[in-house]
Amino acid sequence: MAKKYSWPDRGTTALLGKPQDRIDGIAKATGAAKYTYDVNFDKMLIARVLGSPHAHCKIKSIDFSAAEKIPGVVKCMAMKEPGNEVRWQGDPIAAVAGESEGAVAEGLKAIKVEIEPLDVYVKDADLAAAEAAGRTGKVAKNVQLEREAGDDDDEDKFAEQEIERLLKESAVVVEAHYGIDVITHMCLEPHGATVQWEGDKLNAYLSTQNVSGTAGQFASPLGITTGDVTVICDFIGGGFGSKFQVDNFNVTAAKIAKEVGRPVKLMLDRDIELKTAGCRPSGYIDVRIGADKEGVVTVWDSQHWGTFGATAGGVDQGVIPYVFNPKNRRRRATPIITNASPSRAWRAPNHPQACAMSQTAYDDIAAKLGLNSYDVFLRNLASVSNEKQNVYQAEMEIAAKLIGWKDKWHPHGKGPKKGAVVSGLGMAIHTWGGGGQPSNTNITIHPDGAVEATLGSQDLGTGTRTAIAIITAETFGLPLAGVKVNIGSSKYPPSAASGGSVTIASVSESTRRAAQDALLKIFELASKKLESEPENLEAKDGRIQVKSDTKKSLSWKEACSLLGMMPLEVKGEFKRRDDQGLSSSQVGGVQMAEVEVDRDTGVVRMKKFVLVQDMGLVINPKCAQSQMYGAAIMGIAYALFEQRILDPTTGAFLNAEIADYKLPRLGDVGEIVVEIYQPDDEYNRGVVGLGEPPVISPGAAISNAVCNALGVRVPVLPLTPKRVLEALERARKA
Amino acid sequence: MSILDSQSAAGAEAGAACQHLRSKGMFITGCQNPAVEDGQVGDGHCWCNLTQHVLGPDDDFVARRICIAGRQCFVATI
Numbered sequence: 043m044a045k046k047y048s049w050p051d052r053g054t055t056a057l058l059g060k061p062q063d064r065i066d067g068i069a070k071a072t073g074a075a076k077y078t079y080d081v082n083f084d085k086m087l088i089a090r091v092l093g094s095p096h097a098h099c100k101i102k103s104i105d106f107s108a109a110e111k112i113p114g115v116v117k118c119m120a121m122k123e124p125g126n127e128v129r130w131q132g133d134p135i136a137a138v139a140g141e142s143e144g145a146v147a148e149g150l151k152a153i154k155v156e157i158e159p160l161d162v163y164v165k166d167a168d169l170a171a172a173e174a175a176g177r178t179g180k181v182a183k184n185v186q187l188e189r190e191a192g193d194d195d196d197e198d199k200f201a202e203q204e205i206e207r208l209l210k211e212s213a214v215v216v217e218a219h220y221g222i223d224v225i226t227h228m229c230l231e232p233h234g235a236t237v238q239w240e241g242d243k244l245n246a247y248l249s250t251q252n253v254s255g256t257a258g259q260f261a262s263p264l265g266i267t268t269g270d271v272t273v274i275c276d277f278i279g280g281g282f283g284s285k286f287q288v289d290n291f292n293v294t295a296a297k298i299a300k301e302v303g304r305p306v307k308l309m310l311d312r313d314i315e316l317k318t319a320g321c322r323p324s325g326y327i328d329v330r331i332g333a334d335k336e337g338v339v340t341v342w343d344s345q346h347w348g349t350f351g352a353t354a355g356g357v358d359q360g361v362i363p364y365v366f367n368p369k370n371r372r373r374r375a376t377p378i379i380t381n382a383s384p385s386r387a388w389r390a391p392n393h394p395q396a397c398a399m400s401q402t403a404y405d406d407i408a409a410k411l412g413l414n415s416y417d418v419f420l421r422n423l424a425s426v427s428n429e430k431q432n433v434y435q436a437e438m439e440i441a442a443k444l445i446g447w448k449d450k451w452h453p454h455g456k457g458p459k460k461g462a463v464v465s466g467l468g469m470a471i472h473t474w475g476g477g478g479q480p481s482n483t484n485i486t487i488h489p490d491g492a493v494e495a496t497l498g499s500q501d502l503g504t505g506t507r508t509a510i511a512i513i514t515a516e517t518f519g520l521p522l523a524g525v526k527v528n529i530g531s532s533k534y535p536p537s538a539a540s541g542g543s544v545t546i547a548s549v550s551e552s553t554r555r556a557a558q559d560a561l562l563k564i565f566e567l568a569s570k571k572l573e574s575e576p577e578n579l580e581a582k583d584g585r586i587q588v589k590s591d592t593k594k595s596l597s598w599k600e601a602c603s604l605l606g607m608m609p610l611e612v613k614g615e616f617k618r619r620d621d622q623g624l625s626s627s628q629v630g631g632v633q634m635a636e637v638e639v640d641r642d643t644g645v646v647r648m649k650k651f652v653l654v655q656d657m658g659l660v661i662n663p664k665c666a667q668s669q670m671y672g673a674a675i676m677g678i679a680y681a682l683f684e685q686r687i688l689d690p691t692t693g694a695f696l697n698a699e700i701a702d703y704k705l706p707r708l709g710d711v712g713e714i715v716v717e718i719y720q721p722d723d724e725y726n727r728g729v730v731g732l733g734e735p736p737v738i739s740p741g742a743a744i745s746n747a748v749c750n751a752l753g754v755r756v757p758v759l760p761l762t763p764k765r766v767l768e769a770l771e772r773a774r775k776a
Numbered sequence: 777m778s779i780l781d782s783q784s785a786a787g788a789e790a791g792a793a794c795q796h797l798r799s800k801g802m803f804i805t806g807c808q809n810p811a812v813e814d815g816q817v818g819d820g821h822c823w824c825n826l827t828q829h830v831l832g833p834d835d836d837f838v839a840r841r842i843c844i845a846g847r848q849c850f851v852a853t854i
Contacts, residue, residue, distance in 0.1 A: 126835050255803040262796065262825045286800045290828040323820070353830055353837055355820040384830045386821045387800045479804055539803040 043562070047555050047622045049659060050516065052725045056583075058516040059725075061664035064508045065522060066277075066501070075277045078249040079309055081236040087116055089139035089298060089308035090146045091291050092153055093132035093317055097164065097381040097693025099157040101126045104136055109152040114145025117298050118153065121290060127160070129352040130383045131693055132317025137294045139306055162693040164380045166324050166349035167221060167758070172378040178347070179354050179377040188369045201372055205330075208341035208370050212332025216406045221326035221758035222398045222741060224349070225684040226316045227388060228703065231279025233319040234309030235292045237299045243270045244296055248288065249309075251281035252539035254498035257532040259288035264296055273532040275500050283387030284320030286539055316698040321686060322388035324348040325357040325395035326758070333407045337418035339363075339425070342371040346399060351382040358392045363400035364742075365473050367427045381693045382686075387541060389673075390474060390734035394680070398741035398759055401470045405746040406755060409454040415469060415746060416447055428473045430630040437632040437654040437719050441469070444715050445634045445652045455753015462642040465649065468746025469634040472738035476657075476731030477627030478547030482535035483614045485514065485556040487564065489606065491599035493518060495556070496528040499537035499549050504733060505665030506545055510553050512661055517557035518564075519581035520598060535613065543731025547625035548616065550661060550729040554624055556614025563612065567604040568596055626727040631655045633677075633739035635747040636712075641770060644763030646682055646748055648712030651740070656719040658730035663718055670716040670736045677740020679706050685760050794843040795853040796825040796832075 050058060069075040106118035117139045122128065128135070138149040165171050172178050191200035209215050229249075236247040244266065250256050250273065257271040264271075278285070295308035310319055327346035333339045342363050348356040359375040388394075408418040420438060423431045442448065451467050452458075458465070486494040495514045501507040507527050514525045528534060538548035565576035568586045572579065572594050580589050587595035616625075636650040653670050660666050683704040687696045697703045716736075741759050748766070749755045756769040799822045822839050824832040826849075832838050833849040844850065 129831075252803055259798070259825060259828060263828055283800070286803055287798065287823050288828050293828050350820055353821070353839065384821065391820070539800075541800055542804050544804060 043559050047558055047624055049554070049624065049728065052722060055516055056519070057512045057522060059660055059663065062508060062512055062522060062662050064505055064665065065511050065527070066507055070277070077231055077277045077279050078234060078236060078247050078275065079231055079279070081247040081307070083236070083238055083305040086236070086305040086307055087139040087141065087298070087302065088143055088146050089137050089295055089306050090150055090311060091121070091134040091308070091314060092136045092138070092150045093314040094128040094135050095131065096128060096157060096159060097131040098160040098162045099128050100160060101128065101135065102156040102158055105154040108154065109138060109149040112145055112148045112152055114141040115149035116140050117302050118149065119294055119298055121294055130318070130381050131695055132314050132383060134291050134314070134318065137291060137298065137308065139298045139302065162381045162691070164382050164688045164693045165690055166224070166378050166380050167326050169326070169347045169376065172347070177379050179379070182359055182375045183373070184359050185372045186370070205341060205343045205370065205372055209330060209332045209343070212340055213335035214407060214410050215330060215332045216403055216410055217330045218403060218406055218755065219326070219328050219757050220399045220402050222324060222395050223759065224324045224382070224686045225322050225680050226686055226703070227280070227282045227284040227320035227386070228316065228705070229280035229282065229284065232310040232312065232315035233285060233289060234307070235295055236305065236307040237296045238305040239300055242266060243272070245272050245274065246292070246296065247274050248292060249278050249285060250275050251278065251285045251500055251502055251541060253500045253530055253532055254536040255286070255539050256288050260293065260296060263293045271532070274530060276530040278500060278502055281502055281540070282389050283391070283541055286387070286541060289319070312700055313698040316703060317695050318383050320386040320388070321351065321383055323350050323356060323385040323395065325399050327362070327399040329400070329403050331403045331407060335411065336421055337407050337411055337413050338421050339366065339368040339404065339407065340370060342368050344372070345374040345376070347376040347378055348395070349378040349380045349382065350385045351380055353384040354379055355385070357395045357399070361392045361396040363403070364393070364396040365426050365428070365471055366404065366422050367425045369425070382688060389676070389737045393472060393474065393734065393738045394741055397470055397472055397738050398745060401742040402745050402755070405468065405749060409749065412453055414451055415750065416442060416451065419469060419471065428628055428630070430473065430628070433630040433656055433719070434471055434632060437630060437656065440717055440719065441632045441634045441652045441654045444717060445636055445650055447634065450636065452750070454750050457751060463638050463640050464751040465636065465638045466747045466749070466751025467634065467636050468743045468748070468750055469632065470739035470742035470746065472631045472735055474543055474629055474735040474738070475627045476543035476547065476629060476734065478551045478616055478625040479538035479544045480618060481537040481548035481552035481616050483549065483552035483556040484535050485560045485612045485614065487560055487602055487605065487610045489603055489609065491602040492526070493520065493524060494526045494528055495553055496534050497537045497549060497552060498532055498534040499529045499545065500540055501529060502540050504545070504669055505662055506549060508665060509546060509661045510549055513550055513553045514557050517554065517561055517581065518598065519583055519585065521584070543733040543735065545733070546661065546731050547729045551616035551624050552614040554614070555616060556612050559614060560610060560612040563610055564601050568601045571596060571604065623728055625729045626658045627730055629656050629730050629735050631735045631739065633743045635740070635743040637744060637747040637751055639748055639751045639766065641752070644766035646761050646766065648678055648710065650713045650715065651678065652715045652717070653736050654717045654719055655732065655736050656724050657732045658727050659725045660718055660720055661729060666718055666732055667716045669732050671714055673736035674714045674716070674740065675706065675711050677737050678711050678744065680760060681741045681744040682706065682760050685762070791844045792853060793840055794847070794850045796851055797838060797840065797843040798823050798825050799840070
């Protein structure tokens with residue numbers, strides 16, 4: 043075992059920290075990469091699910107008799123029983139497997155379901171209506187005040203009086219409403235699996251971000267052991283937090299496959315995918331916020347609500363207000379239950395909503411005082427919750443230069459006009475954890491010099507596979523092509539699920555540890571040949587050499603031949619809290635947006651979007667930047683376009699198709715500038731994940747830019763043309 | 777406790793969770809009963825490992841605070 047696991051000193055690396063192409067880039071670009079949807083077998087059946095057309099009903103009967111007569115339909119299977127309640131539109135009721143897409147489509151149409159309709163409620167933006175409908179849960183409350191209540195004081199009454207006093211003493215008070223609607227995950231590759239039995243053993247080609255954690259989820263409902271299940275996911279077409287679980291339709295596919303003795307591919311249709319396979323909770327807030335004349339917030343008083351859909355929950359009150367922690371704050375949160383699909387974790391659970399619901403209020407303080415938003419954010423950094431004031435300040439300076447804040451910023455609503463078009467700047471800041479989680483990597487070195495890194499991780503498209511190759515190759519002094527990476531199977535050593543931005547820190551920890559330990563064994567073998575001590579050797583440029591006399595060396599292959607006939611296999615293990623400096627957690631991040639808004643049409647156009655992000659040591663800047671570009675586009679999408687539209691009466695999801703669910707095109711995103719913030723202290727603290735952070739701020743930053751342009755707040759995201767025009771109309775009437 | 781009220785009490789106060797309860801946070805932290813104070817791990821979305829759905833075998837909702845002893849389908853963690 044290596045004495046201490048560590049990264050190479052900065053500036054000494056051949057691959058690490060330098061931009062590398064993805065090792066699977068060609069496979070992806072040419073279509074050679076096989077996603078779950080691409081996995082096919084001889085005699086395989088196609089299966090689809092029938093989603094409930096009703097948002098709330100009770101199942102009385104399911105009749106397959108007509109469906110089973112459709113030519114090509116092989117098997118129909120119920121997923122609900124008579125008496126079961128359906129709580130949202132799209133919840134699977136039954137599945138049909140057949141010889142062709144057409145037969146299955148006809149079969150689904152022929153299923154007769156008798157139901158008893160039940161009352162439907164979907165108005166999550168209207169707290170009063172939800173309360174009247176009995177759809178709200180208990181209010182969670184959290185109060186923190188500088189002054190403490192006396193022993194005889196009623197705490198609620200004291201808090202009320204104290205907040206009123208603080209607001210009264212504030213130089214400025216903003217009383218406002220903000221919000222952010224439900225959006226779906228919209229994974230390009232829908233949820234699903236191709237399943238194949240070999241006797242009593244199941245091979246499940248599952249679209250998952252949890253390769254090591256899903257075999258057991260198949261096993262329990264199928265009544266087999268986890269060891270009899272192999273989950274495989276070589277490539278995935280998007281998950282964003284929605285693909286941690288094995289869904290009931292995946293299990294149904296396995297049941298059908300077992301019963302008919304043929305492989306089955308069951309992927310969700312787009313409309314069912316959107317209706318049932320993941321969405322982000324909404325959040326709406328009424329807030330009163332008081333600040334001094336410099337814009338430093340002294341008191342925050344808010345009530346927010348929102349929905350997880352059919353299950354209870356909402357944006358956590360602990361992240362309100364977001365990043366900033368004023369000394370006096372009262373937060374109340376109310377969950378609302380609707381007849382809509384249950385939410386699933388969406389990139390940075392709670393954070394995009396919290397940012398959009400509170401950093402907009404901070405910007406409105408600036409607007410009301412006629413101050414520069416940059417200055418107000420800067421002055422409030424003293425209250426940030428993560429002790430990253432210096433990081434935020436440095437990142438703000440960089441972002442401001444990149445977007446030209448000093449030259450372009452103007453007081454809210456007082457910028458230059460080009461006809462009906464006005465422009466504006468806005469900013470927001472964010473935070474996230476992203477530390478490493480348990481992970482294991484096996485490094486195998488073969489006597490011919492071949493190297494394999496094997497672990498049960500997955501590559502969500504972020505470049506995980508490439509990062510593992512970089513770390514391994516860097517450790518052994520090999521070119522990237524000298525390492526083969528094996529990921530994507532539950533039979534490999536367990537590694538962390540890809541959620542919460544933990545993947546890169548997790549796989550970096552276990553891989554670097556395994557590689558350093560394996561290299562030490564190679565050094566021990568080579569030291570005898572080179573007549574030097576193992577600690578005096580180094581691996582560089584494909585050779586094992588004596589540091590002080592590099593002429594004394596062996597090629598990597600020569601060194602590996604000393605293994606004899608059998609390969610060397612070394613396991614690297616990382617457990618939580620077993621920190622040795624390879625990984626870290628907690629990041630900041632600053633984003634600034636420049637927009638143009640047409641006051642006649644209400645259309646918001648992105649001109650420029652700047653992301654400055656710290657993430658500790660960066661393994662591959664090219665993939666990190668790619669991740670930031672993707673986050674910016676996804677953020678622009680939810681800020682301006684994405685919106686789940688439900689019929690208020692029936693609960694029907696009206697735009698559950700790609701054609702109707704609006705996403706930005708390339709021409710909609712404007713110029714995107716990404717900047718990695720990595721001074722030496724960031725490099726030295728080790729690896730931190732990046733999946734979540736850069737997608738948090740876009741909503742607030744873009745909303746603030748629109749407000750700066752118009753001089754009017756458009757309170758609820760997405761900022762559609764209709765909402766922009768309505769906000770302007772309200773302002774005109776006021 | 778109904779699903780409507782299930783967010784109002786801390787998980788630990790509710791008692792030991794059913795062995796079939798699953799949430800994203802469990803797979804991130806590696807814990808059966810992840811702390812609820814984090815707020816980052818996405819514990820709000822729970823499902824049952826027997827049904828692979830947000831509804832358990834009894835057709836009622838799955839949540840940390842209601843998948844506890846006393847529920848018909850509850851199975852104690854060994």
